[in-house]
Amino acid sequence: MDKSKLFQQFVRFTSSVHQVTNDMTKEIKIENITTVQYKILEFITVSQPVTLSEISECLHLSLPNSSRELKKLIQSQLCEKIIDPNDRRKFDICLTENGTVLMNKVFRQLEINFQERIKNLTDSELKEVEEAINILQTKFFA
Amino acid sequence: MDKSKLFQQFVRFTSSVHQVTNDMTKEIKIENITTVQYKILEFITVSQPVTLSEISECLHLSLPNSSRELKKLIQSQLCEKIIDPNDRRKFDICLTENGTVLMNKVFRQLEINFQERIKNLTDSELKEVEEAINILQTKFFA
């Protein structure tokens, strides 16, 4: 097994993934939301409930910057704090009703783009793709 | 084949890919190079020769911004313009000697991180991973 060749493939692959996901999300424009704020929203959506520290760590933002951006999202009523009764320094962050509606809309649009991309694949190809995702997810990106 | 379920998996997967590649590149710090400039360098590295318009389009930067950042990279002697003799408005952009040395160093570091991640996989698992990458690359991210 040539591990260096595998690395080359990996580089090309991740670069394609970034390219495609960028293209898919590119057109999605939410008013009064910056790029970083969108990333935070997306992170909350798939990982809620999350703490501010988790946002900070996973998105490579400093705590002060995370705090500032979250504040704006809360002001826009897209997410909210739920104070942890066990440790009142902490709080969990969740989407609000509004935020959920918004992100559902975003993900529906994303899914349309996704379905468009796979529309020419046969059922057995789809099965292969599904398998491939599972393998990479468990073996490499775990 | 449940295409909506596949979409869910896709979302989780791409989010993992971003997470992992972010973590892998996070520690890589090049002096006097900003994030966007690094992305440009990376793009040139894997796609050279490229035109300014290609940089602009693929990285979702405006032409003026691309021009400005490229100028800085050229001033740092990391890349250079090679004017197209067929169309003198255009030019190809390549890494310089310096730029190549630098990016080789970066990719060596990346490869170390990569090898670290796969070190516990058996040969047959590596084979599976390679196959999975190929499938996704050809079927989906083409």
Place this chain on the structure above:
DNA sequence: CCCATTAGTTATCATTTGTTAACTAAATAG
């Protein structure tokens, strides 16, 4: 009870990135 630590806040400032308009120079179409 005191001290250190943890989790987050606020303010301020520097740097990076985005946007727009007005521009040049080369190519191409009529």
Place this chain on the structure above:
DNA sequence: CTATTTAGTTAACAAATGATAACTAATGGG
């Protein structure tokens, strides 16, 4: 030959993001 289009440049400004320091308030160990 002129008019338009293409590819890129420059400048000036606005907005977003990053970094740092000084802070509060709650927790936990001894």
